[in-house]
Amino acid sequence: MTSMDFLLFIKGPMFSIAVAIFALGILVRLFEILALGRAHNYAAARGNEIIPGLKTIYRRFNPDPGTFKRSTFDVLVGTLWHVGFVVVLLLFIPHIELIQSTIGIGWPGLPNPVVDAVTAITLLGLVAVLIHRFRQPVKRFLSTREDYLIWLVTFLPVLTGYLAYHRLINPYPLALGLHILSAEVFLIVLPFTKLSHIFTAFVARYYNGAIFGRKGIQS
Amino acid sequence: MTQGANHFSLERGLNAWREEIDAPVASFFSSCVHCGLCAQACPFFVETGDPKYTPIHKLEPMRLLWEQEYTVWGKLKKLIKDRIDAKLGRESKPLITDEMLEEWEPLLYDSCTMCGRCSMVCPVGNDIHYMIRKAREGMVASGHSPEGLLAASVRAVNTGSPMGLQWKTLEVQIKHVETATGLEVPIDKQGADFLVLLSSMEIINFPEYLEAITKIFDHADVSWTLSKTCFEATNAGIQIGSKDIAATLVQRVVDAAEELQVKNVISPECGHAYTAIRWEGPNAIKRAYPFKVYHIIEVLDQLRTDGRIKTEGKEMDRLSMHDPCNLARKSGVVQQQRSLMDLVAGDFVDLQEHGELQWCCGAGGGVSSNERAEPLKLAAFKRKKAQIEEVEPERMVTMCATCRTQLEEGLEEFNMDIPVVGLTEMIADHLVEKEKAEQS
Numbered sequence: 325m326t327s328m329d330f331l332l333f334i335k336g337p338m339f340s341i342a343v344a345i346f347a348l349g350i351l352v353r354l355f356e357i358l359a360l361g362r363a364h365n366y367a368a369a370r371g372n373e374i375i376p377g378l379k380t381i382y383r384r385f386n387p388d389p390g391t392f393k394r395s396t397f398d399v400l401v402g403t404l405w406h407v408g409f410v411v412v413l414l415l416f417i418p419h420i421e422l423i424q425s426t427i428g429i430g431w432p433g434l435p436n437p438v439v440d441a442v443t444a445i446t447l448l449g450l451v452a453v454l455i456h457r458f459r460q461p462v463k464r465f466l467s468t469r470e471d472y473l474i475w476l477v478t479f480l481p482v483l484t485g486y487l488a489y490h491r492l493i494n495p496y497p498l499a500l501g502l503h504i505l506s507a508e509v510f511l512i513v514l515p516f517t518k519l520s521h522i523f524t525a526f527v528a529r530y531y532n533g534a535i536f537g538r539k540g541i542q543s
Numbered sequence: 544m545t546q547g548a549n550h551f552s553l554e555r556g557l558n559a560w561r562e563e564i565d566a567p568v569a570s571f572f573s574s575c576v577h578c579g580l581c582a583q584a585c586p587f588f589v590e591t592g593d594p595k596y597t598p599i600h601k602l603e604p605m606r607l608l609w610e611q612e613y614t615v616w617g618k619l620k621k622l623i624k625d626r627i628d629a630k631l632g633r634e635s636k637p638l639i640t641d642e643m644l645e646e647w648e649p650l651l652y653d654s655c656t657m658c659g660r661c662s663m664v665c666p667v668g669n670d671i672h673y674m675i676r677k678a679r680e681g682m683v684a685s686g687h688s689p690e691g692l693l694a695a696s697v698r699a700v701n702t703g704s705p706m707g708l709q710w711k712t713l714e715v716q717i718k719h720v721e722t723a724t725g726l727e728v729p730i731d732k733q734g735a736d737f738l739v740l741l742s743s744m745e746i747i748n749f750p751e752y753l754e755a756i757t758k759i760f761d762h763a764d765v766s767w768t769l770s771k772t773c774f775e776a777t778n779a780g781i782q783i784g785s786k787d788i789a790a791t792l793v794q795r796v797v798d799a800a801e802e803l804q805v806k807n808v809i810s811p812e813c814g815h816a817y818t819a820i821r822w823e824g825p826n827a828i829k830r831a832y833p834f835k836v837y838h839i840i841e842v843l844d845q846l847r848t849d850g851r852i853k854t855e856g857k858e859m860d861r862l863s864m865h866d867p868c869n870l871a872r873k874s875g876v877v878q879q880q881r882s883l884m885d886l887v888a889g890d891f892v893d894l895q896e897h898g899e900l901q902w903c904c905g906a907g908g909g910v911s912s913n914e915r916a917e918p919l920k921l922a923a924f925k926r927k928k929a930q931i932e933e934v935e936p937e938r939m940v941t942m943c944a945t946c947r948t949q950l951e952e953g954l955e956e957f958n959m960d961i962p963v964v965g966l967t968e969m970i971a972d973h974l975v976e977k978e979k980a981e982q983s
């Protein structure tokens with residue numbers, strides 16, 4: 325198998341498989357959460373549920389001052405690499421072209437050198453977060469193999485993308501193939517691990533806001 | 544736990560969890576990324592530095608059950624494991640054991656006041672204290688709840704009071720109040736507007752409360768009553784995590800209120816009692832109440848807004864305030880106590896993190912009825928102490944008998960000469976005399 329065959333396989337059948345597993349997996353995941361429902365609440369409400377629920381979705385991007393002070397590194401570096409990841413994912417022109425050819429909608433991207441810099445920052449952020457996970461006592465105590473796994477499957481697409489862009493792996497079809505493969509692994513792993521927080525965190529935040537909102541507190 | 548062993552079993556515990564796992568719980572477990580931020584929100588972690596007190600870790604056994612039984616991936620993993628075990632001819636290891644629950648008992652009870660602060664901080668939005676409340680149901684059903692709480696629950700069911708206090712004791716106190724004030728304390732008055740409940744802790748430690756409301760309600764012409772059959776507002780069933788006990792205790796309040804045909808029930812200066820009866824009670828008995836429930840602070844603030852409380856003079860020393868978690872963060876009563884403070888305090892300063900982000904005193908959620916938790920209770924108090932030291936008040940004001948006892952004991956332990964007062968009493972001390980008020 326030449327590197328071109330590899331690339332064609334990764335871009336063709338493998339891509340469809342990964343997208344299918346991702347889409348189905350995340351639907352099942354959301355279904356198995358929402359289907360559990362909530363018991364009827366007989367207590368007279370003090371406040372509304374929906375608006376505070378939606379507000380909490382937004383508010384948890386922006387922690388309270390005490391939490392920021394006590395967990396400054398987590399908040400800053402966590403936000404930095406998450407934003408970097410999303411920017412690179414959604415604003416790199418070849419990614420937009422791929423999305424356009426898959427689902428038919430596109431948008432303007434950022435110039436390549438900008439994306440390149442953001443990628444480097446994201447990589448550094450991810451490495452910093454990993455070191456922090458090893459060193460901070462609570463994080464180390466809580467961490468399981470799964471936490472390191474999701475770090476790795478998040479890190480690899482960014483790393484291989486960076487290496488491919490800078491032609492640090494040769495031949496190029498192999499580099500691109502590895503990059504797309506790592507993105508596919510990410511998609512396949514996502515629904516079955518904590519990576520599902522990408523979607524379920526919105527559900528969790530909504531419920532949190534709704535539960536507190538009913539009692540008249542914005543959480 | 545030996546007593547009633549046939550009542551409690553691991554399987555019953557797991558079944559209780561199965562009943563408790565709902566969509567929010569599943570969304571929370573699905574979302575946790577083990578970032579550890581919740582630890583920084585919890586006084587038990589912050590003051591001990593021991594990672595095992597990280598809030599989400601307290602839920603690990605319940606999470607295991609959720610993963611295995613409520614996710615496709617977990618079910619698949621179990622299937623494969625069982626296959627392998629069958630092939631190798633060995634018995635499958637149980638996911639959750641009694642030993643495990645025994646290890647988690649102090650985490651779920653001794654080191655958690657269900658204060659809910661972690662729930663305000665988790666960046667993915669997990670309402671952790673919501674899950675801890677649920678997890679306790681399984682701990683009770685499996686026979687892994689603390690002796691102290693169990694004893695309090697049994698006393699509450701048998702005598703009506705978690706401290707075994709009887710009407711006779713309260714009656715003596717009522718007589719004292721009547722002599723001291725020259726006012727009548729109404730008992731079993733049909734059709735009164737408000738049924739007033741008390742907590743045993745308050746009756747024993749802070750008799751000033753009953754005197755204070757007697758004066759205030761007379762001043763504001765409020766129609767109220769006590770009930771001889773039910774005067775206890777706290778609910779040991781909710782602290783320990785037993786819906787059955789909770790329902791029995793709530794039903795007593797409902798029966799008393801219905802018998803006297805009151806329109807409103809007042810929970811005393813006790814945060815726990817308020818959340819128990821206000822938010823959990825109707826769900827314990829599975830029907831809405833035919834009356835409304837208020838915390839005394841809400842009632843006083845409404846009287847203030849209606850112009851029915853007239854005060855004179857102010858406290859001139861530097862005062863700060865402790866918000867009970869149950870009242871502020873968990874029930875949305877934050878502004879009311881501040882408006883009341885304005886009425887009587889000349890030099891009031893809030894603690895830096897207050898209201899929905901206040902720090903727990905360390906004694907709620909059953910911790911104070913659990914002797915084994917004493918050292919942790921004192922450790923958690925150090926967070927409150929640090930907050931108090933920041934603003935250097937001359938006195939602290941609060942509106943929960945449990946918080947007040949903890950503050951008093953804690954401050955004394957650290958040789959800090961800061962008296963603690965109840966807000967209701969402070970208001971009562973400043974009432975304009977009735978005749979004078981009527982003339983003006």
Ligand code: HEM
Nearest residue numbers: 398399402409410453474475478522525526576578666667
């Ligand atoms: C773009 C897709 C996303 C990816 C690839 C991703 C991936 C990850 C990974 C791998 C971690 C663990 C990092 C570590 O080891 O510390 C993490 C943490 C986290 N994620 Fe995401 N995530 C994504 C989107 C989101 C979204 C949409 C939210 C919120 C709604 C979110 C909230 C968080 C939070 C709060 C943390 C903890 C940060 C910390 O440790 O301080 N993530 N994410």
Ligand code: SF4
Nearest residue numbers: 575576578579581665
């Ligand atoms: S703060 Fe939330 S996401 Fe982070 S470890 Fe605690 S529960 Fe998990």
Ligand code: SF4
Nearest residue numbers: 585655656658659661
């Ligand atoms: S509810 Fe309060 S005491 Fe319990 S784990 Fe959360 S922060 Fe800690």
